[in-house]
Amino acid sequence: MAATARRLSGRSRRTSALLLMLPALAVVLVFFVYPVIALSARSFLEPEPGVSQYVSLFADGTTRTILVRTLVVAALVTAVTLVLAYPYAYLMSLSGPGVRALLLFLVLLPFWSSLMARTFAWIVLLQPRGIVATLLSSIGLGGVPLLGSQVGVTIAMTQVLLPFMVLPLFNTMVRIDRRLLSAAHSMGASKFRALVRVFVPLSMPGVAAGCVIVFVLSIGFWVTPRLIGSPQQSLIGQLIETKVGTLLDFAGAGAISVLLLVITAVLLLVAGAGARLLLGSPDSGGRNDE
Amino acid sequence: MSTNSSGVRLRSVTKRFRSGTIGIDNASLTIEGGEFVTFLGPSGSGKTTTLNTIAGFVRPTSGSIEIGGRDVTKVPPSKRNLGIVFQNYALFPHMSVRDNVAFGLHGRGLSKHEVSKRINDVLTMVRLGGLEDRRPKQLSGGQQQRVALARALVYQPPVLLMDEPLSALDKALRDQMQVEIGRIHREVGTTFLFVTHDQNEALGLSDRIVLFNEGRILQVGTPSELYEQPRSLFAAQFLGESNVFRGRVTSAQTLEFAGVPLRFNGGAPATKSAAIVVRPENLLVRQADEARPDENQVSALITNISYFGSFRSIMVSYLDGSSGQLRESASSEARFSRGDNVSVCWDPGRAVLVDDGEAAA
Ligand SMILES: Nc1ncnc2c1ncn2[C@@H]1O[C@H](COP(=O)(O)OP(=O)(O)OP(=O)(O)O)[C@@H](O)[C@H]1O
Numbered sequence: 001m002a003a004t005a006r007r008l009s010g011r012s013r014r015t016s017a018l019l020l021m022l023p024a025l026a027v028v029l030v031f032f033v034y035p036v037i038a039l040s041a042r043s044f045l046e047p048e049p050g051v052s053q054y055v056s057l058f059a060d061g062t063t064r065t066i067l068v069r070t071l072v073v074a075a076l077v078t079a080v081t082l083v084l085a086y087p088y089a090y091l092m093s094l095s096g097p098g099v100r101a102l103l104l105f106l107v108l109l110p111f112w113s114s115l116m117a118r119t120f121a122w123i124v125l126l127q128p129r130g131i132v133a134t135l136l137s138s139i140g141l142g143g144v145p146l147l148g149s150q151v152g153v154t155i156a157m158t159q160v161l162l163p164f165m166v167l168p169l170f171n172t173m174v175r176i177d178r179r180l181l182s183a184a185h186s187m188g189a190s191k192f193r194a195l196v197r198v199f200v201p202l203s204m205p206g207v208a209a210g211c212v213i214v215f216v217l218s219i220g221f222w223v224t225p226r227l228i229g230s231p232q233q234s235l236i237g238q239l240i241e242t243k244v245g246t247l248l249d250f251a252g253a254g255a256i257s258v259l260l261l262v263i264t265a266v267l268l269l270v271a272g273a274g275a276r277l278l279l280g281s282p283d284s285g286g287r288n289d290e
Numbered sequence: 291m292s293t294n295s296s297g298v299r300l301r302s303v304t305k306r307f308r309s310g311t312i313g314i315d316n317a318s319l320t321i322e323g324g325e326f327v328t329f330l331g332p333s334g335s336g337k338t339t340t341l342n343t344i345a346g347f348v349r350p351t352s353g354s355i356e357i358g359g360r361d362v363t364k365v366p367p368s369k370r371n372l373g374i375v376f377q378n379y380a381l382f383p384h385m386s387v388r389d390n391v392a393f394g395l396h397g398r399g400l401s402k403h404e405v406s407k408r409i410n411d412v413l414t415m416v417r418l419g420g421l422e423d424r425r426p427k428q429l430s431g432g433q434q435q436r437v438a439l440a441r442a443l444v445y446q447p448p449v450l451l452m453d454e455p456l457s458a459l460d461k462a463l464r465d466q467m468q469v470e471i472g473r474i475h476r477e478v479g480t481t482f483l484f485v486t487h488d489q490n491e492a493l494g495l496s497d498r499i500v501l502f503n504e505g506r507i508l509q510v511g512t513p514s515e516l517y518e519q520p521r522s523l524f525a526a527q528f529l530g531e532s533n534v535f536r537g538r539v540t541s542a543q544t545l546e547f548a549g550v551p552l553r554f555n556g557g558a559p560a561t562k563s564a565a566i567v568v569r570p571e572n573l574l575v576r577q578a579d580e581a582r583p584d585e586n587q588v589s590a591l592i593t594n595i596s597y598f599g600s601f602r603s604i605m606v607s608y609l610d611g612s613s614g615q616l617r618e619s620a621s622s623e624a625r626f627s628r629g630d631n632v633s634v635c636w637d638p639g640r641a642v643l644v645d646d647g648e649a650a651a
């Protein structure tokens with residue numbers, strides 16, 4: 001009796017949860033799932049059913065170059081944000097509530113202005129005689145073209161995407177039990193060894209999450225490379241835009257989109273599997289109670 | 291496994307936190323190599339702070355700490371070569387049992403063969419053989435406790451510190467681990483410092499007990515010294531049951547309790563107001579008219595009698611309204627019942643006189 005009642009109440013709770021999720025679900029279905037399905041369907045159906053779109057995608061040298069360039073830029077941006085964000089998040093996780101709030105405010109500052117405004121600000125900063133160029137030449141790196149180059153695009157994208165790396169890292173780091181570090185020290189480990197053998201491995205879920213988010217967002221970046229980079233150095237987002245906006249080649253754009261989706265999905269799977277391997281899944285192996 | 295052990299010495303160690311709270315106040319203590327010493331005291335009395343100054347996690351505001359004759363006051367934890375068992379075990383969740391235990395062997399110039407031998411030996415000692423490849427999450431609480439012990443002992447530290455290592459375990463497991471820890475101490479011969487607020491753990495395990503209250507070391511002694519000769523009302527009441535007769539000292543040999551003169555042995559205390567403390571097993575109940583001249587006697591009312599198999603516990607209420615208890619062997623016949631007015635008697639040699647804590651405060 002009691003079990004039946006519990007099952008019933010469980011089911012009704014699930015029903016009401018479903019009802020609450022319905023509006024959001026509807027939005028996702030209409031504005032995301034439907035276009036994705038429609039676009040990918042077209043990529044397989046036009047001009048005739050088959051994979052001809054994909055064959056030409058890989059046959060076309062320009063597309064291939066742009067795809068590789070996009071992945072390289074995304075990887076570079078991910079690496080640079082990780083290097084910048086890791087110590088920042090570490091500092092944030094160590095500091096008291098006041099300093100932590102300030103650091104959080106600073107990292108979220110970019111969200112207070114629009115992406116467009118920020119990108120135009122970067123155009124100003126990246127001028128041949130702008131602040132960044134002056135700074136670079138003062139450390140002996142003068143003469144690097146910034147505006148209309150991959151370097152400028154990478155710098156601007158890094159700034160925009162930094163919060164997406166800092167936040168997951170911070171979130172993981174504050175949960176790491178500091179007593180583990182004390183334990184490591186008590187066993188004779190230096191600060192460096194405790195960091196490398198204990199702290200860094202335990203921060204890996206945050207690293208994986210941050211990298212996936214930043215990488216995926218970088219692949220889809222469009223405004224920044226369009227405004228700061230040059231047409232000769234265009235990235236995949238610009239290619240999709242050209243195909244849809246100028247060439248009206250929806251099937252071709254769909255094929256590229258499907259490819260990006262597949263790359264993203266593979267990345268998510270790899271990152272998830274990596275994190276599980278490192279930390280051990282909670283229910284693997286039998287628990288042996290005494 | 292090792293016969294390596296060091297003494298520990300605190301000289302006037304004081305820790306004042308930034309908030310102004312005093313963690314420990316002018317604590318001095320000498321611990322011999324190989325001793326099993328427990329830090330006992332109520333919550334917030336400074337046990338953990340003292341242990342952490344020895345471990346190096348807390349830098350004392352003043353005073354000095356020596357381990358094995360070396361002044362380590364300014365030495366960081368990683369260079370003190372101590373074994374530490376943390377209250378929550380602090381096992382590395384991303385490492386197997388073997389890697390957890392191997393962690394402390396790094397950089398000690400041991401060969402691969404020696405490392406694996408040490409790990410096997412220590413895991414055998416804590417009875418964890420066969421679980422080397424498990425992650426901490428896949429172990430029960432008692433098994434995690436054993437890993438924590440193995441991990442802290444594998445590099446044969448001369449001193450092992452444990453902060454309430456058994457508090458996360460249930461009663462049955464706690465009793466079992468208590469026996470195990472005693473056995474391991476005898477096997478390794480290392481100095482053990484063990485923090486607890488459980489008096490049974492302290493009485494059962496230690497060579498000596500250090501009693502803490504409000505950041506101060508109140509008394510240091512063997513379990514029987516602390517039990518039989520408490521030096522303060524706090525010590526008497528914290529460790530075991532006691533009957534307390536508060537009163538005024540009227541001569542070098544007598545204290546007046548609720549108008550009744552009671553004799554005590556030993557010198558008169560510095561303060562006028564003091565208390566005589568008697569343990570339940572040293573009290574006798576007699577008929578009100580059955581007094582003997584060589585005994586102290588106080589009239590009391592029996593409020594309850596409980597039967598515990600081998601003995602009866604008799605709860606009484608004294609003239610001043612305070613309550614107390616005494617024990618009577620269950621093999622003697624039951625002569626009294628609840629509500630009886632009786633005489634509670636004791637031999638003055640089986641009681642101690644202590645300063646009245648409240649008057650001093
Ligand atoms: N980091 C700290 N900052 C400020 N005060 C502290 C700190 N650590 C401890 N204290 C204070 O110092 C006193 C002693 O604390 P300690 O942790 O040593 O007690 P304890 O005897 O270990 O208690 P418990 O049995 O509850 O663990 C307490 O009043 C406590 O509030």
Ligand SMILES: [Mg+2]
Nearest residue numbers: 337338339453
């Ligand atoms: Mg404590």
